[in-house]
Amino acid sequence: MEPTYELLTIVLRSVSVSGLAVLLSSTWSIPLALRLTLTSSKLGKMVEDLINALTSIPTVVLGLLLYMLLSRSGPLGFLGLLYTPYAIVVGQAILVTPLITSIALTGLLKVKDEVWELLISLGAGRRQVSQALVREGLHQILSSILLGFNRALGELGVALTVGGNVRGLTRVMTTAIALEVSRGEYELAVSLGLILLTVSLALTLVVRRLGVR
Amino acid sequence: MIGLKDVWVRYPDGVYGLRGVDLKFEGGFLAVLGPNGSGKTTMLKVMACILKPTRGSVFIRGVDPWALPEDKLLGLRRRHIYVQEKPKMLKGDVLYNVAYPLRLRGVSRDESHRRALEALEELRISRLAEFDAKRLSAGQARLVSIARAIAVNPEVILFDEPTAYLDRDNRRLVLELLKRLKDRGVGLVVASHVGEVAEIADEAITLEQGKITGRSRRKGGSEN
Numbered sequence: 001m002e003p004t005y006e007l008l009t010i011v012l013r014s015v016s017v018s019g020l021a022v023l024l025s026s027t028w029s030i031p032l033a034l035r036l037t038l039t040s041s042k043l044g045k046m047v048e049d050l051i052n053a054l055t056s057i058p059t060v061v062l063g064l065l066l067y068m069l070l071s072r073s074g075p076l077g078f079l080g081l082l083y084t085p086y087a088i089v090v091g092q093a094i095l096v097t098p099l100i101t102s103i104a105l106t107g108l109l110k111v112k113d114e115v116w117e118l119l120i121s122l123g124a125g126r127r128q129v130s131q132a133l134v135r136e137g138l139h140q141i142l143s144s145i146l147l148g149f150n151r152a153l154g155e156l157g158v159a160l161t162v163g164g165n166v167r168g169l170t171r172v173m174t175t176a177i178a179l180e181v182s183r184g185e186y187e188l189a190v191s192l193g194l195i196l197l198t199v200s201l202a203l204t205l206v207v208r209r210l211g212v213r
Numbered sequence: 214m215i216g217l218k219d220v221w222v223r224y225p226d227g228v229y230g231l232r233g234v235d236l237k238f239e240g241g242f243l244a245v246l247g248p249n250g251s252g253k254t255t256m257l258k259v260m261a262c263i264l265k266p267t268r269g270s271v272f273i274r275g276v277d278p279w280a281l282p283e284d285k286l287l288g289l290r291r292r293h294i295y296v297q298e299k300p301k302m303l304k305g306d307v308l309y310n311v312a313y314p315l316r317l318r319g320v321s322r323d324e325s326h327r328r329a330l331e332a333l334e335e336l337r338i339s340r341l342a343e344f345d346a347k348r349l350s351a352g353q354a355r356l357v358s359i360a361r362a363i364a365v366n367p368e369v370i371l372f373d374e375p376t377a378y379l380d381r382d383n384r385r386l387v388l389e390l391l392k393r394l395k396d397r398g399v400g401l402v403v404a405s406h407v408g409e410v411a412e413i414a415d416e417a418i419t420l421e422q423g424k425i426t427g428r429s430r431r432k433g434g435s436e437n
Contacts, residue, residue: 114301120263121295122314122361125287136304 007188011195014172017085017159018152021092022100026145029097033104033144034130037112048105054098059157066091066162083164088172091158096148103147107140108133139210146210150203154196214239214369214400215260215293220269222255222423230255232423233269238369238402242395244414245404252423253404254298257371260402261295262286291318294365298373298404300358302346307333310346311361318365325364332364333357336386351378359387369400376405388413 036044036051068074070082081087111133119129134141156174163170165179173192180189215238222230231252238260245253258264259271262278270277278289294314302310308329315325333339336356341349349357355378362370375391376384392413395401403410411417411429419427 115303117258117263118297118301118303120290121261121297123287123291123294123317123365125317126283128317132303 003188007191009168010171010173010176010192013085013170014153014174015199017088017172018092018149021089021152022096022145022149024089025093025096025100025148029100029144029148030104030141033101033108033141034133036101036105037108037133038126038130051098051101051105055102057095057098059095059155060161061157062095063091063157063159063161066094066158070162082162083166083170085163085170087162088159088170091162092152092155095155095158096152099151100144100148103144104137104141107144108137111137111140143207143210146203146207150200154200214274215402216270216272216275217256217259217266218270218272220256220259220266220271222252222259222264223267229423231259231266234420234423234425236418236425238400240369240398240400241415242391242401242403242413244411244417245402245420246406246408246411246417247404247420248406251420253406253420254373255423256420257295257373257402257404260369261293261371262290263295292367293369293371294362294367295371296358296362296373296375298377300351300354302349302354302357305346306342307338307344307346307349307357308342310357311364314361314365328364329360332360335363335390336360352380352383355379356383356387359390363390363394363399367399369402370394372401372403374405375403376407376409384409 036048069076070087071077115136119132124132154174156178159172160175163175165171165175173196177189177192217234217236220231220234224230234256245256247253259266265279273289278286303313308326311329311332312325315328330339330342333342336359338356341353359375375387379387388409391401417429418425
């Protein structure tokens with residue numbers, strides 16, 4: 001395989017796998033953040049604390065847990081997901097869930113502080129309040145998704161443990177960099193590292209532009 | 214129309230907003246006077262069913278709103294509009310903001326825009342219709358928030374310092390609007406720390422440290 005072609009496929013695979021993972025995670029993370037924004041119960045506060053604590057979960061620990069679940073002898077082994085891109089998608093989706101939820105929640109709580117009383121005083125019902133919060137907090141929500149994508153794209157533990165770094169199938173930027181460095185082949189590693197860094201910095205700039213630090 | 218019976222409000226930081234307030238508002242124009250921090254805003258929020266009292270009862274048309282299921286409480290809330298002391302705007306233009314409470318009530322887009330424009334016209338600010346609502350000056354935002362309330366044509370409007378941030382001409386404009394609303398039969402509860410509102414009110418109460426310390430009907434007719 002030509003090095004340029006291989007580099008391109010690795011980059012595209014990384015972006016599509018992490019993109020899919022973040023989209024998947026957003027389907028539950030954003031509604032969860034919205035739900036937590038609207039609740040003031042003790043249970044809600046406990047869930048919020050738990051989510052905040054999980055934002056810093058080591059990726060290799062999550063990878064290990066998923067490996068035990070997805071391996072042939074594990075409870076979910078019958079799905080045959082281990083060492084497929086789908087395993088990385090699921091793993092990264094779980095990995096970024098606390099991050100997306102936590103950032104979206106922080107943003108939505110800020111928006112709620114700003115407009116909740118206005119919405120109630122104008123006669124908004126529960127569903128209308130939710131819709132308005134999403135509309136008013138769209139930048140914060142988008143920022144949380146972008147930061148989640150950034151985290152998924154740059155993680156190594158999950159992709160390596162459940163993806164296996166199979167050439168042409170599950171090799172993504174971070175696993176490829178790790179492999180090339182271990183082999184002493186720095187050319188591809190540096191190229192991939194620069195691309196990863198560029199994407200990461202670009203996304204950070206977009207997030208800052210959206211108004212969330 | 215709105216009754217408060219021995220209403221106490223204690224905020225989470227331990228500060229009391231209201232201390233045993235009794236009030237019966239049956240329409241007309243009630244001015245709520247008092248210095249800053251006397252509990253005027255708290256009382257308006259309780260009357261608007263935005264804030265639940267810590268103790269005591271609120272009655273809207275004889276019904277305790279806080280004992281109702283959520284949909285019925287919403288129905289009661291929609292009879293009133295509370296206009297905040299510091300007006301907040303939603304993202305979008307002024308027309309969207311003024312039409313928004315009408316849209317919440319299921320009014321069609323065209324009809325809500327028509328009524329919103331009418332309300333803006335009444336306050337002589339229809340030129341602001343397409344302005345970004347987040348970029349309004351404090352005075353403009355005040356007028357837009359008033360237009361947003363009158364567009365709905367509610368039974369009662371609870372104004373919190375409606376003349377704040379306004380220059381003399383616009384203050385006069387708002388006071389004239391209050392008189393017109395009263396003539397149209399809209400119930401008005403207006404909190405103010407300045408006396409000019411009391412001059413056009415049917416009744417005035419004075420709050421100090423969360424307690425009603427004075428009541429008067431028309432000009433000078435003190436009861437307490």
